[in-house]
Amino acid sequence: MRRLPGPLFALALAGCVSPGASLPPAPLPYAAAIVVDGKAVPLDPRDPAHVRLGRFTYAGGLSLSSRQTARLHGLSDLKVTPDGRLTxxxxxxxxxxxxxxxxxxxxLVGLADAALVGLKDSAGADLFAGGQREYDSEGVALLPGGDLLVSFEQNDRILRYPAAGGPPVEAPQPDIAYRFNKGMEALAADPASGPDAYRTGLEGTGQTFLCRLAAACTRSFDVALDGLELTSLDVLxxxxxxxxxxWFTPLAGNTIRVKILERDGRVIDTLDLARPLSVDNFEGVAAVPGPRGAIRLYLVSDDNFGSFAGAPTDQRTLLLAFDWRP
Incomplete structure (x- = not known):
């Protein structure tokens, strides 16, 4: 979730990512399942046949919505398992x-078997009820054993939700001084480093850390920001x-960069997305390994609940797929 200075608001409505949505009413109780509607989105609205960007091939995209809930918004991260399950x-x-x-x-042509639930705190209360300082979740990771990790800004922490159920517990996090609203946006399991290993990355600096449930976090490679901000990370x-x-500016709109990295952080390849391509406030990336070193990428955008300071914006919840081949 991001905030624009007040004078930029009028310009931001023209195209944009408005980094600080006004809050919707408190959520109604969730049903066990929802139907997610997916409207097909071309990579290039000017030329639907345009699907290649260097070694990246567009593999379909959707604009997501649901008529059953007002809470299917603000998606800030995602992970996808090889069998096609999305979190x-x-x-x-x-x-x-x-x-x-x-x-x-x-x-990619749709989503099925969808369910939406609100996370709880250690006392069993909805995190949403605790206000923005408590619910500002930014990163998500799935450990091999099934535990769910969630990183938060403002009240900077990582919560682990056990696969077997029960209340969340705090997981190790970098022992650093956090900048307000520029914290652990990026979070991913790191199976190559161990079954309890995960990495987290800082939005404002690009610094990443290797953590384990049973050990302290240690500094790892830095992601070169190129004037942008780090919002998500996945590890194969x-x-x-x-x-x-x-990054976002009112005149240029959204600038999105995806970097494929070696284990030490060296860049293998880069995908850039900007207008006039289909682009929005992308904050989450998931990577699924394919044959012969290929990677399927999924990008999701945070629509900030479609409003800023009480006024509507044209932001969408986009889910785009790309295939990269070495």
Whole structure:
């Protein structure tokens, strides 16, 4: 969740990412399942046949919505398992789980079996009820054993939700001084480093840290920000990583950069997205390994609940897929 200075608001409505949505009413009780509607989105609205960007191939995209809930918004991170199960986290502590639907060519065409639930604190109360300082969730990770990790800004912490159920417990996090609202945006399991290993990255600096449930966090590689901010990270089983960076200006709109990285942080390849391509406030990336070193990428955007200071914006919840081949 981001905030724009007041004088920029009028300009921001023209295209934009408004980094600080006004809060919707307190959520109604969730149903066990929701239906997610997915409207197909071309990579290039001017030319739907345009699907190649260097070694990246567009593999379909959707604009997501639901008529059953007002809470399917603000998605700030996601992870996808090889069997196509999606776990996404909103920046108000709502957890979305669903199954990706692909056509015979492997292109993304929908979401099925979706459920949306609000995360709880250690006392069993909704995190949303504690206010923004408590619910500002930004990163999500799935450990091999099934535990769920969620990173938070403002009250900077990582909570671990055990796979077997029960209340969350705090997980190790970098022992540093955190900048307000520039904290642990990026979070990912790191199976190459161990079954309890995970990495987190700082939005404002690009610094990453290797953590374990049973040990303290240690400094790892830095992601070069190139004038942008780090918003998401995923780590493949072979140790390669994928970093998502973004920036916004009222005149240029959203600038998105995806970096495929070696284990030591060296850049293998880069994907850039900006107008006039289909672009929004992308904050989450998931990487799924493919054959012969290929990677399927999924990007999700945070629409800030479609409003800023009580006025509507044109932001969307986009879920885009790309295939990268070495």
């Amino acid at each position: 996404a986290m909103s920046d108000q502590s709502d957890l979305l789980r669903a199954r990706l639907v692909l056509d015979r060519g492997g292109r 089983p072979d140790g390669r990583a994928v970093a998502l960076l973004r």
